[in-house]
Amino acid sequence: MKYKVALIGAPNCGKSTLFNGLTGGRAKTANYAGVTVETKKGIFETHAGHDIELYDLPGIYGLTARSQDEKVAIDMLNGEMKEVGRPHLMLVVIDASNLRTHLHSALQLREMGLPMIVVLNMIDIATRDGIEINVGELSNQLGVPVVASRATRKEGREELLNQIDKLLICDLETALAKSVHDNLALLQKDARKIASIVIEKEASLNVITRKIDDIVLNPFLGPLVLALVLFLMFQAVFTWATPFMDAISYLVEALGRNVRNILGKSLFSQLIVDGIIAGVGAVLVFLPQIVILFAFIIILEASGYMSRAAFLMDEIMRRAGLNGRAFIPLLSSFACAIPGIMSARVIEHERDRLTTILIAPLMTCSARLPVYTLIIAAFIPNKPVFGFIGLQGLVMFCLYLSGIISAFIVAFVLKRTMTHGASQALIMELPSYKLPNARDFFLGIYMAAKSFVRRAGTVILWTSVILWGLSRFPLSATNLRETFAGKIGAILEKVLAPIGFNLEISIALVPGLAAREVAVGALGTIYSIQGGDANLETGLAQTLQHAWSLPTALAFLAWYVFAPQCFATLATIRRETNSWKWPVFAFCYLIILAYIAAGATYYISKIWF
Amino acid sequence: MELLNLEKGKSAIVSGINAKDETIIAKLREIGFAEGDEVEIMHYGPIAKTPICIRLNRTLIALRPEEACAIEVEA
Numbered sequence: 001m002k003y004k005v006a007l008i009g010a011p012n013c014g015k016s017t018l019f020n021g022l023t024g025g026r027a028k029t030a031n032y033a034g035v036t037v038e039t040k041k042g043i044f045e046t047h048a049g050h051d052i053e054l055y056d057l058p059g060i061y062g063l064t065a066r067s068q069d070e071k072v073a074i075d076m077l078n079g080e081m082k083e084v085g086r087p088h089l090m091l092v093v094i095d096a097s098n099l100r101t102h103l104h105s106a107l108q109l110r111e112m113g114l115p116m117i118v119v120l121n122m123i124d125i126a127t128r129d130g131i132e133i134n135v136g137e138l139s140n141q142l143g144v145p146v147v148a149s150r151a152t153r154k155e156g157r158e159e160l161l162n163q164i165d166k167l168l169i170c171d172l173e174t175a176l177a178k179s180v181h182d183n184l185a186l187l188q189k190d191a192r193k194i195a196s197i198v199i200e201k202e203a204s205l206n207v208i209t210r211k212i213d214d215i216v217l218n219p220f221l222g223p224l225v226l227a228l229v230l231f232l233m234f235q236a237v238f239t240w241a242t243p244f245m246d247a248i249s250y251l252v253e254a255l256g257r258n259v260r261n262i263l264g265k266s267l268f269s270q271l272i273v274d275g276i277i278a279g280v281g282a283v284l285v286f287l288p289q290i291v292i293l294f295a296f297i298i299i300l301e302a303s304g305y306m307s308r309a310a311f312l313m314d315e316i317m318r319r320a321g322l323n324g325r326a327f328i329p330l331l332s333s334f335a336c337a338i339p340g341i342m343s344a345r346v347i348e349h350e351r352d353r354l355t356t357i358l359i360a361p362l363m364t365c366s367a368r369l370p371v372y373t374l375i376i377a378a379f380i381p382n383k384p385v386f387g388f389i390g391l392q393g394l395v396m397f398c399l400y401l402s403g404i405i406s407a408f409i410v411a412f413v414l415k416r417t418m419t420h421g422a423s424q425a426l427i428m429e430l431p432s433y434k435l436p437n438a439r440d441f442f443l444g445i446y447m448a449a450k451s452f453v454r455r456a457g458t459v460i461l462w463t464s465v466i467l468w469g470l471s472r473f474p475l476s477a478t479n480l481r482e483t484f485a486g487k488i489g490a491i492l493e494k495v496l497a498p499i500g501f502n503l504e505i506s507i508a509l510v511p512g513l514a515a516r517e518v519a520v521g522a523l524g525t526i527y528s529i530q531g532g533d534a535n536l537e538t539g540l541a542q543t544l545q546h547a548w549s550l551p552t553a554l555a556f557l558a559w560y561v562f563a564p565q566c567f568a569t570l571a572t573i574r575r576e577t578n579s580w581k582w583p584v585f586a587f588c589y590l591i592i593l594a595y596i597a598a599g600a601t602y603y604i605s606k607i608w609f
Numbered sequence: 610m611e612l613l614n615l616e617k618g619k620s621a622i623v624s625g626i627n628a629k630d631e632t633i634i635a636k637l638r639e640i641g642f643a644e645g646d647e648v649e650i651m652h653y654g655p656i657a658k659t660p661i662c663i664r665l666n667r668t669l670i671a672l673r674p675e676e677a678c679a680i681e682v683e684a
Contacts, residue, residue: 062639101641101668129667184635185626188643205667210651213669217652217662311671315656318673324660425676426660427636430669
């Protein structure tokens with residue numbers, strides 16, 4: 001028989017590290033119907049040979065069921081999750097350093113009527129800080145087993161396994177006396193009383209944390225440090241990733257060439273090479289950026305700096321109707337909206353999370369760069385402005401800036417309409433600084449990379465095949481205009497002509513709908529530029545200078561700031577919100593904005609120039 | 610007096626948690642604020658002195674003034 005064990009505790013109590021330690025990191029993400037909160041599930045075996053299914057519940061401070069996370073935890077513990085059923089046992093994790101402050105949650109959980117073991121976690125750190133706790137007495141006071149555990153070591157985990165075995169042997173249903181009261185203030189009073197008995201020595205705030213915060217949260221130095229961290233992060237994502245990205249595109253090209261050599265020029269070979277390898281490859285290229293970005297985010301999160309960044313940014317974000325915690329997801333979206341939308345999970349409040357997800361696509365992601373680079377090189381002269389700034393760089397900066405500004409405006413409007421609701425309070429713990437755990441770090445990166453690659457193998461694969469089919473059939477077509485893609489482009493042109501787009505742009509936008517950067521290659525095909533990739537960019541820029549007017553080019557850039565041309569992003573929004581409503585809404589509002597922005601740019605620049 | 614009026618760097622003892630919004634009270638209690646706990650204002654946010662970083666016993670907690678004003682303290 002398999003025993004179901006729920007792992008529960010406050011955020012920052014070292015729960016994930018314990019989870020990874022017990023299960024060896026072999027975890028599956030578990031999604032539940034109608035619930036957007038994601039939890040992990042892992043398996044391990046106790047010394048007595050019991051098979052344990054360990055469910056990692058969301059990190060929560062209590063059980064008043066006021067947030068989505070708390071509801072999930074309560075439903076899970078009450079056995080209302082059909083996929084899981086009622087757990088046999090719960091492990092309640094408490095950070096030993098903050099026992100006094102967090103003990104009441106153990107009393108609250110005890111009233112759920114499930115057998116439980118309290119894990120006094122990171123006892124080594126507490127001891128180092130000069131805290132002494134009488135573990136045996138705590139167990140007496142609570143009436144449940146208490147195990148002291150070190151953050152990263154095996155000791156303590158052994159004892160925990162033995163305790164689990166012991167509890168599994170006795171009759172689980174009657175293992176516990178129930179309920180005192182549900183008044184939080186009274187619970188806290190009880191908890192403080194117990195804490196005063198069992199805590200034999202207590203120290204004040206960790207000195208290192210205090211010293212770091214004196215710099216990092218200083219009103220002048222703090223923002224400076226944050227800017228430095230962000231600069232380093234962007235630098236890493238955009239420059240450190242380049243050699244790896246080059247290597248991947250080289251491998252993809254080499255693979256395509258070799259497959260073409262083997263399979264010949266048959267239609268099947270074209271499907272494999274031009275459709276699948278090129279399509280999936282174009283997205284896989286971004287893997288190094290995703291890995292580097294996640295490495296940064298995991299370190300910032302695990303070290304405790306992330307909540308400091310949220311602290312510093314809270315007021316600015318709030319004026320836009322967002323929460324300080326939205327800062328990180330939006331930042332990630334500059335590399336790619338997909339990890340950005342995924343990391344919006346750090347925002348507890350459902351409405352705030354939704355607002356953040358909906359504006360994430362407005363951050364200029366790296367897939368827009370090839371397009372911006374091409375158009376700017378072709379149409380914007382590189383003359384200096386104000387003597388020292390290049391005009392090309394200035395235009396690029398403006399494109400980034402208009403994305404950010406419109407994101408803030410959209411958030412402001414959404415907050416008052418679609419995602420209306422009371423603004424979330426900011427009640428956020430700033431954990432003491434810690435060195436990130438190596439196992440957690442690599443596991444986190446591995447999970448992020450895996451889910452990205454899996455998506456490339458499914459959604460992207462199929463859209464690539466479909467788009468290839470559209471631009472290849474009917475077989476009688478002698479050029480792109482006669483293909484299905486060309487015909488769709490001709491229909492699109494009727495809609496897009498008023499905002500200055502010609503037939504060629506309209507056709508290029510058909511494959512560009514799945515992934516933005518594909519439009520560059522498509523324009524190349526349409527204007528039948530010969531030669532390799534390096535040739536393509538310079539040759540294409542020259543061709544475009546003659547084929548497009550300046551207003552058209554500027555309208556195209558404005559379009560790209562907004563247009564939701566990324567199926568993977570929409571699929572991620574669908575997954576993260578568990579509903580089709582929001583990806584459809586995001587698509588509609590972004591396409592309308594794109595149309596208006598491109599149209600306005602076209603007409604204004606026509607008058608201007 | 611209100612926690613908000615506490616001088617930065619001076620510690621005080623929580624004497625009560627009161628707000629119109631019960632959710633705020635519950636959230637403050639859940640994260641750990643309770644009568645008898647030691648609190649101290651450690652840092653202010655860079656803009657308009659918000660949010661506020663508060664030491665609660667050995668824990669650091671960030672609150673906006675709207676939430677912090679629910680906490681009553683005695684020196």
